[in-house]
Amino acid sequence: MIKTKTSDDKLDTLLSRSVVPIIDLAHCGIEEIPVKSVVNRVGHQLHRVLAEKGMALLVNHGISDEKLKTAWDHLDDFVDLPPNVKQHYIRSEGNHHGYKSRELNGNFKGKTPELRHAFNISTLNAQNLPEEPLPGFADHISTLANDFKALACFILQALAVSLDISPTFFLEKHSHMLSDDQENMSTLRMLYYPPVVDDEPGQNNVIERRCQYSYQRCLSNQPDFRPEHDPREEDELNELDGTNGQLFEHKIGNGAVIRCGAHVDYGTFTLLAQDSEGGLEMKLPGSEKWHRVGHLPGAILLNCGEILSIWTQGRYPALQHRVVIPEQEHIRARGRHSIAYFCHPDNITSISPNDLPNPDAVKDTACLKQRKKSFKAAKERVYNACQLISKKFRDTYSNNNHSQ
Incomplete structure (x- = not known):
């Protein structure tokens, strides 16, 4: 029997310890005409929190929980389709778009099976989406993908x-998001992690059934970034930025399965929405300990990718993260849904730490000469975004693709 949640089940998370910064995006404007003062305020917030934490939770971002829940319902309906129908949408080798079943997912090193279903959308083409077997799927997911793209464009300006x-600068280098993965590898990924129960001690079993959702409802089902009142002052900061006592590491057990193996994201940044607390863990900058992140209903998690870390010469670190199977029965038995938007530069964009100014660099003549010499030597080793991401895939994966 599944236990009901009690006070003893309260999770110790980064969020519960007020370690995760929170940024309010209310009244940020529309994609084409963002409110400049809000862009500036969010930019100044990002400068501090990404350097210190490498991540932040975004609230009042304009994408309703109801719209996210509908997307997860569509994914559940897709998972329930007959195998011969789903086969038409399986991701092919060399293609980022399409479905990967639970049976096809494996750990980064190919040793530990991962329990999840994933559907990638990298090209908004109705022919590549299961509209015929699932009426409404293509329209809803395309609209949601464009919502995440609009939010990503705002973050790019704030960055x-x-x-x-x-x-x-960043908008010009991300101008082909979701147009074609041959031009840009940005991807909206819908994920479903089946519930897990223990029939026998130490034995994990997957239950293929619908999750129980946990939501904070939004007033509107449509993104609305238009200002209703005067924007907040630029120096106003709505975040939690301290620690209440010592942080304790969460160590994974010796089970034979995991939801997603440890990794860092490769692109510029990732936007992650999730339906409940489901086992997402991260290592904080400069730490080798794993900490449960926690779940804030209605919020979207922003975390840096390796390309942004390269561009900023490590000032904005890319955090290693994973998704474990929660030890609490009432959580693991619910399963988990999430949606990740991986923001990538256009494939032909060169990625070099010399692209951006480094305010910490010494300005004396000798240093400048050395930097020019180093830049000349490294020039031939600069990758474009496509080469860099492909290299990372080859180095890290074992014929599989991962996410939160």
Whole structure:
């Protein structure tokens, strides 16, 4: 029998310890005309929190929980389709778009099976989405993907402010998101982790059934970034940025399965929405300990990818993270849904730490000469985004693709 949640089941998480920064995106404007003062405020917040934590929770981002829940319902319906129908949408080798079943997922090193279903959308083409067997799927998921793209564009502008560079620098290098994975590898990934129960001690079993959702409902089902009142002052910061006592490491057991193996994301950044607390863990900058992140209903988690870390010469670190099977029975028996938007530069974009100014660099003549010499020597080793991401896939994966 599944236990009901009690006070003894309260999780110790980074969120419960007020370690995860929270950034309010209310009244940020529309994608084409963002409110400049809000872009500046969020940019200054990102400058601090990404350097210190490498992640932040975004609230009032304009994407309703009801719209996310509908997307997860569509994914559940897809998972329930007959195998011969799902076969038409299986991800082919060399293609980022499509479905990967639970049976096809494996750990990064190919040793530990991962329990999840994943559907990647990297090209908004109705022919690549299961509209015929699931009416409404293509329209809803395409709209949601564009919502995440619009949110990513706002973050790209705020990141430019945070680094004191041209406001269009990142936008110009991410101009083909979701148009074609041959031009840009940005991807919206829908994920479903089946519930797990223990029939016998130490034996994990997967239950193929629908999850129980845990949501904070939004007032609107449509993103609305238009200002209703005067924007907040630029120096206003709505975040939790301290620690209440010591942080304790969460260590994974010796079970034979995991939901997603340890990794860092490769792109510029990732936006992650999840339906409940489901085992997401991260290592904080400079730490080798694993900590449960926690779940804030209605929030979207922003974490840096390796390309942004390269661009910023490590000032914005890419955090290693994983998804474990929760030890609490009432959580593991619910399963988990999430949606990750991986924001990547256009494939032909060169990625070099010399692209952005480094405010910490010494300005004397000898240092500048050395930097020019080092840059000349390294010039031939600069990868474009496609080469860099492909290299990371080859180095890290064992013929599989992972996410939160």
